[in-house]
Amino acid sequence: MKTILTATAALALGTGMAFAAEHSETVRLGTEGAYAPYNFLDDNGEVAGFERQLGDELCARAELTCEWVTNDWDSIIPNLVSGNYDAIMAGMSITDERDEVIDFSDPYTQPDPSVYVSTMDDVDVENAVVAAQSGTIQAGHVASMEGATLVEFATPEETVAAVRNGEADAVLADKAFLMPIVENESELSVVGDDVLLGGGIGMGFRESDGELREKFNAAIQSMKDDGSLNALIEEWLPDGATF
Amino acid sequence: MFAYCTDPASLDGLAWLACYLTTGKHMAFYASFGTVMLLLAITAPTALLFGFGGAVAARARFLPLRMLGKTYIAIVRSVPDIAFFLFFVIALDQGLEYLRLLALCPDWDQPVRQGNDFVVCSAAKLPSNSAPQWVHEVYGFLLAMFTFAIVFGAFAANVLFGAMMAVPRAQIETAEAYGMTRAQTFRRILVPQMWVYALPGLSNLWMVLVKATPLLFLLGVEDIVYWARELGGSVTPRFSDYPHGDWRVWYFLALLVFYLLLTRVSEIVLERLMKRLTFGQATTGGMAA
Known part of the structure; x- marks a missing residue:
């Protein structure tokens, strides 16, 4: 294990020397x-x-x-x-x-408006199961609503899939992300008004x-x-x- | 890929599929199978090495070494993989960069920790910011490999520790009666005989390792599950020449077949290995009288 560590360190130092010659920094x-x-x-x-x-x-x-x-x-x-x-x-x-x-x-x-999208036109998002991507402002918003239950997913794609297969009643995400999907799928529609979140x-x-x-x-x-x-x-x- | 792929919207059936399956994105998907196999091929032996070291340390007579071995096994096994992958890898990366900072930027006067940030001079960055993307990917891959080896090494250490304990005491006693030293007993009697007890546990670990590769994306290395999810997700005509609905089920089916094949091949190899290792040993598997 010690040799592996030393070897890695040597390699690490070595590659650094080679690249240190270039000056303009890439961002x-x-x-x-x-x-x-x-x-x-x-x-x-x-x-x-x-x-x-x-x-x-x-x-x-x-x-x-x-x-x-x-x-x-x-x-x-x-x-x-x-x-x-x-x-x-x-x-x-x-x-x-x-x-x-x-x-x-x-x-x-x-500030980008968020919208709810659902397969049902008459879903009451205040008291529904709502899907959102974890660690987003939308997830934070749903968590702060009293009646609604938040289901979190790791990727945006999965939040929409959860609505399609009935796991969630609606999805809350940025409007710009959801609109192209809604336009392409007749079962999905926007529910309610825009929600303004974030700065x-x-x-x-x-x-x-x-x-x-x-x-x-x-x-x-x-x-x-x-x-x-x-x-x-x-x-x-x-x-x-x-x- | 093919000449007729310039206008995919006009194609249908097999021609469309042929174009679809050869997009740059799909090529990256196919390549990720190689990444995963390479990771497994390098990680498995390294983890076994770590495991062997850990097991030997854990049964050492020298107290500090024994403590070290036991601590390694206990701590790594109890930390969730995902936490280990997030924090250990970042800590390892920062440790290496800190060493390079000391070596390469002697007149650096700022603190390394500034609030949440970890700041080193640009020459100490690993890999350098200006290095091409593949260097970053290889580096991420190496970090991943090392982390996998440490995590799975701890589990392997426990399996091997148990296996060493399971070798019949009579075998060791006989070796001692022949006048073998502790090292000779270990090398000639204990290690050759322990594999039969270790193999079932190790094969479990191998199977778990095979399926643990999605953790790679936490480090920015794209594995087969990442690409399957990315490619299977529905795409609208605005963002792709090949719009389709939610096809994740097909991609995951392909992964299922891949994993089943890999499992089957592993089983066959492990079975043969077991036969070989138990040959002549006083176990039901070895069938010696």
Whole structure:
């Protein structure tokens, strides 16, 4: 075991020496890759979607080289603070709880409305079994409702599947995620009004990484100023409010 | 892949399926079978090595070594896998980066822990931020392998510890009567005879290990279950050239077949191994009189 450890350490040091020669730092962007239209994997297995285009444009404006990384939603914050990537861009709404652990950029979407989707038109969501992805603002919202029972799932896809197969009466998720699904499936429909949660979607950074955050904030601001952010929002999030 | 795949919407039947099954995403799915097999092929022997070390340590006469072995077995077995994978791996990664910080950035003056953050100089990052993605993936894979080996090593240690205890006392006594030293008894009598008692427990562990690979995605390594879920999930025409409904059941069926085959092959191999290892031994399996 000792030799294995020493060997690993030697290898680790060795590879580092080789790469230390390169100077321009790549910024690694962590995403989930399972939340269309914000981020998803296209047919080639590449990260695509609203955040892919936005992120690439932001990196170009901030003159940074960026690399996309997919990571499980549940471990997306621990891996950021531990330094496995430098920013989160995963449809993550700005909330106070998250803000205690990481720092957010300025929002790049308006507070996004969430909706309930169900197979029944007359479901009373206040007293129903509601599916949501664990660790999301929607899950937090359902948990705080007195009559409703929360069923949590690890991925967004599973929350919708739970409604299809009757495990849950309704699903609560971002409108932009649910609408393309509802449009495509006649059994599913939106129930009730929009629910406004969170403070918009922003990029997540380590609290110690103020410099990188400022760079991206400036890039986001420049895209807000010249209207290119609004164009992207209109392209990818048809129901989303613009700036 | 094929020339006629440029406009999938116009295809149907087998041609559509042929295109669908050869998208980049599916190729990644097929490749992940290799990742999983490679992980198993490397992890199983490493875990066995850790297990052997742990078992030997746990029955050592030297007290600190014995404590070490017993602590390893007790602690690792009692921590849930998922917690171990989240925290141990991150701790290991940070430990390595801290060592590199000491070696590579001697004039680093900031604290390593800043609130929730772990901060080291960019040269100490492992792998370096600018390293290509495959380097990060190989690194994640190595961390995963090491973690799997430690976790499964602890279980294997307990199995081997029990197996060593199960070897009949008379065998050891005879060896002592022949004047063999403790080391010789261990090498010539105990180890060759313990496998028959260890194998059923070890084969259980192997089967559990085979199915534990979804834990890999916690480290960003994409395994077959991740891809099956990702590919099977319904996709709308807006986001893919190959829209389809919820097809997860088909993908999981394919996984089922894969796991059944792997289990069957494992069983055959283990049975042969058992026959070999019990040959001539005074057990029902060995059929010696």
